[in-house]
Amino acid sequence: MSHERFLSRAAAAMQPSPIRQMGAVAAQRADVISFAPGYPGPDAFAWEAYRTIADRVLARRDRDLLQYGPTRGYPPLIDALQTLHAARDITAERDEILVTTGSQQGLDLVSRTLIDPGDVVLVELPSYTGAILAFRNAQAALVGIRQEADGIDLTDLDRTLHDLRSKGRRVKFLYVVPNFQNPTGLLMSLAKRRALLAWAMREQVLIVEDDPYGALYFDDAAKASETRSIKADDPDGWVIYLSSLSKTLAPAFRTAWVVASPTLAMRMELAKQATDLCTGNFDQRLVLEAIRDGVLESRLPTLREYYRTKRVVMEEALRAEIGDAVRWPAPRGGFFLWASLAPPLDAPTLLPFALNQGVTFVVGHAFFIDHGGGPFMRLAFSLPTHDQIREGVRRLGAAVREAQASAAVSPARET
Amino acid sequence: MSHERFLSRAAAAMQPSPIRQMGAVAAQRADVISFAPGYPGPDAFAWEAYRTIADRVLARRDRDLLQYGPTRGYPPLIDALQTLHAARDITAERDEILVTTGSQQGLDLVSRTLIDPGDVVLVELPSYTGAILAFRNAQAALVGIRQEADGIDLTDLDRTLHDLRSKGRRVKFLYVVPNFQNPTGLLMSLAKRRALLAWAMREQVLIVEDDPYGALYFDDAAKASETRSIKADDPDGWVIYLSSLSKTLAPAFRTAWVVASPTLAMRMELAKQATDLCTGNFDQRLVLEAIRDGVLESRLPTLREYYRTKRVVMEEALRAEIGDAVRWPAPRGGFFLWASLAPPLDAPTLLPFALNQGVTFVVGHAFFIDHGGGPFMRLAFSLPTHDQIREGVRRLGAAVREAQASAAVSPARET
Numbered sequence: 001m002s003h004e005r006f007l008s009r010a011a012a013a014m015q016p017s018p019i020r021q022m023g024a025v026a027a028q029r030a031d032v033i034s035f036a037p038g039y040p041g042p043d044a045f046a047w048e049a050y051r052t053i054a055d056r057v058l059a060r061r062d063r064d065l066l067q068y069g070p071t072r073g074y075p076p077l078i079d080a081l082q083t084l085h086a087a088r089d090i091t092a093e094r095d096e097i098l099v100t101t102g103s104q105q106g107l108d109l110v111s112r113t114l115i116d117p118g119d120v121v122l123v124e125l126p127s128y129t130g131a132i133l134a135f136r137n138a139q140a141a142l143v144g145i146r147q148e149a150d151g152i153d154l155t156d157l158d159r160t161l162h163d164l165r166s167k168g169r170r171v172k173f174l175y176v177v178p179n180f181q182n183p184t185g186l187l188m189s190l191a192k193r194r195a196l197l198a199w200a201m202r203e204q205v206l207i208v209e210d211d212p213y214g215a216l217y218f219d220d221a222a223k224a225s226e227t228r229s230i231k232a233d234d235p236d237g238w239v240i241y242l243s244s245l246s247k248t249l250a251p252a253f254r255t256a257w258v259v260a261s262p263t264l265a266m267r268m269e270l271a272k273q274a275t276d277l278c279t280g281n282f283d284q285r286l287v288l289e290a291i292r293d294g295v296l297e298s299r300l301p302t303l304r305e306y307y308r309t310k311r312v313v314m315e316e317a318l319r320a321e322i323g324d325a326v327r328w329p330a331p332r333g334g335f336f337l338w339a340s341l342a343p344p345l346d347a348p349t350l351l352p353f354a355l356n357q358g359v360t361f362v363v364g365h366a367f368f369i370d371h372g373g374g375p376f377m378r379l380a381f382s383l384p385t386h387d388q389i390r391e392g393v394r395r396l397g398a399a400v401r402e403a404q405a406s407a408a409v410s411p412a413r414e415t
Numbered sequence: 416m417s418h419e420r421f422l423s424r425a426a427a428a429m430q431p432s433p434i435r436q437m438g439a440v441a442a443q444r445a446d447v448i449s450f451a452p453g454y455p456g457p458d459a460f461a462w463e464a465y466r467t468i469a470d471r472v473l474a475r476r477d478r479d480l481l482q483y484g485p486t487r488g489y490p491p492l493i494d495a496l497q498t499l500h501a502a503r504d505i506t507a508e509r510d511e512i513l514v515t516t517g518s519q520q521g522l523d524l525v526s527r528t529l530i531d532p533g534d535v536v537l538v539e540l541p542s543y544t545g546a547i548l549a550f551r552n553a554q555a556a557l558v559g560i561r562q563e564a565d566g567i568d569l570t571d572l573d574r575t576l577h578d579l580r581s582k583g584r585r586v587k588f589l590y591v592v593p594n595f596q597n598p599t600g601l602l603m604s605l606a607k608r609r610a611l612l613a614w615a616m617r618e619q620v621l622i623v624e625d626d627p628y629g630a631l632y633f634d635d636a637a638k639a640s641e642t643r644s645i646k647a648d649d650p651d652g653w654v655i656y657l658s659s660l661s662k663t664l665a666p667a668f669r670t671a672w673v674v675a676s677p678t679l680a681m682r683m684e685l686a687k688q689a690t691d692l693c694t695g696n697f698d699q700r701l702v703l704e705a706i707r708d709g710v711l712e713s714r715l716p717t718l719r720e721y722y723r724t725k726r727v728v729m730e731e732a733l734r735a736e737i738g739d740a741v742r743w744p745a746p747r748g749g750f751f752l753w754a755s756l757a758p759p760l761d762a763p764t765l766l767p768f769a770l771n772q773g774v775t776f777v778v779g780h781a782f783f784i785d786h787g788g789g790p791f792m793r794l795a796f797s798l799p800t801h802d803q804i805r806e807g808v809r810r811l812g813a814a815v816r817e818a819q820a821s822a823a824v825s826p827a828r829e830t
Contacts, residue, residue, distance in 0.1 A: 250481035
């Protein structure tokens, strides 16, 4: 009995995450160097601090520590998030904050709270796969908006919105990752952020602003002031802001949060009650103590330099090995380099050659909603060591040359 | 701007959990004794073991420990769950198991994977609120089935199914908690379990079997063999089995699991990818090490006695204080005592008197889908100490007498 016929329509249409699939492929071969997952480097984790903190909080035997907790989140952690917000110029009352089990849960709760089947959600082209999956599972109709070097194309945004409305479509929100976007690494200009907020208020469309990477700007390419969130200038709750501690503390603690208007935050809390009751209390306590002990704040400069250096190593290796065959916008922060292959080579053609050489990446079309993205590869430099980056790019270079040679000897396709 | 008009239909209809609401009320007054939440007693947690384990795993600096993990769950934990299954006579391959972020996530994934809006889900009357919320959020139509002293009423089940089918309704699954049901504490007889499985196969309806309390039977009232799961006798995947370590290890680790046919387990995994990517890796590792160290197995006899004794204390106190005003089926395991008030008093009338006296409980109608349940209170004896149970029941007795006196002096209602 396969029970296929019992599936809901949403479940029958669900697609696996291409990033997770690629991760599974890489996990099967210990010798593969993977540029696929957007994972932080584990040598950058504050191992000793967590060991001290875990011991300290367990020794106290606080009767709430290992118990179920409030769906909203552990109240002292919510207070600490307000302090983090102050440093980001975001003002949010307690009833505007909801702790989530990773930002992925935030995206899921946003989807369930806002999307009826057929509602339009606007996304940047390309955009983060996890968000696309969450919106699709709520049966949203996704429509893409082009990006330029300084972020979303406002002309395309306006034209698309009016075109959709002229067809009677309801547009619920626009999803953006202004800081070091996944997958492109682009930084949206401050002027565009201001214009987006004005657009949202004028057109009565919500903005979902996802900001996992904002603290990880590279000193040689961006300033902290350039990462100012759209939310910071939003007095009326037009922006739903998501952020996370997965990239700066550790993903295992699954601690992220949403800032939204009290109405929307309350509905998301109700959705979360039925989704996982509460985010893990022990995890929340570890994260809170790490913030209180200054672990987060004191490590940020180190982390910025840690990832900046990896980006430099990857860029130098790419220039040396395949500078003629790939181009990319310089990453100004975050985890990703978005490389485009010189035609006629494309990423799906390259991938089997790359796997054969022992290196992998995520093909660009995973981040598009329209099967575009053929020339693109997302190369994450966050996880591998410097040596692995150099060796991985060397293998990628070998794969590119093999793929080019193979194309050269293939019979020309009829067109 | 309240943004109400942006809500999805599902979100606009979401209701708060009455259990969580009551928890919030109790949390505001330190002097209130709460019989509301189904929380394990924190003095029963293996504090020292978790301290040792946390230190050990963090000291190792395994590079996967604080990282994102596979959506399916940490593979060695899945292996350990197979060993737990063997003790429960359940056979499940790896591709039939999915680790979830608490059993609440299991219920949510089941809902999203199986329910289209309008599909019928059958539930016991009364049934677990968290399940009701998850099914409702997927826009299921809930239909209740009566229970008898030995569990679900099979005649009512058959009649209801055929009635629904004659009206052209699609019935997706039946949700049951055979072991020490939440809220009634009832234990379904083995004969009924066998009959249910035969019914499911004959009628082609799935069974969702939720088993958080099975290991917590009381030696003076039930035998391990009486908790045998329906899943244990299901060769063809008609049963989706959920279990959890929240009641036996600790809720904070948010580690539970689902067993389902490979097809359904794979779809639930896809749904989980977009829901929270993965259950916390650190939590999963703590739980795994606790299982490997024998913490779980060795503590079960202690836990059974710990909760059995609390049940005895509560029953003795109830008999002494309000034996004339309440009746209940003897809990044979688990966390709950399901008390019914002698007419004309009902639980919603009693509740304000109880709060005024400094004691609280969950009113019965929270567990019904049809606004029934007026006479019932769910009294959880799992969390309070013996002294708190005695004092709480004393206060409850005072509240009952006040409510009865108040009713006696109220003008008779016209009928």
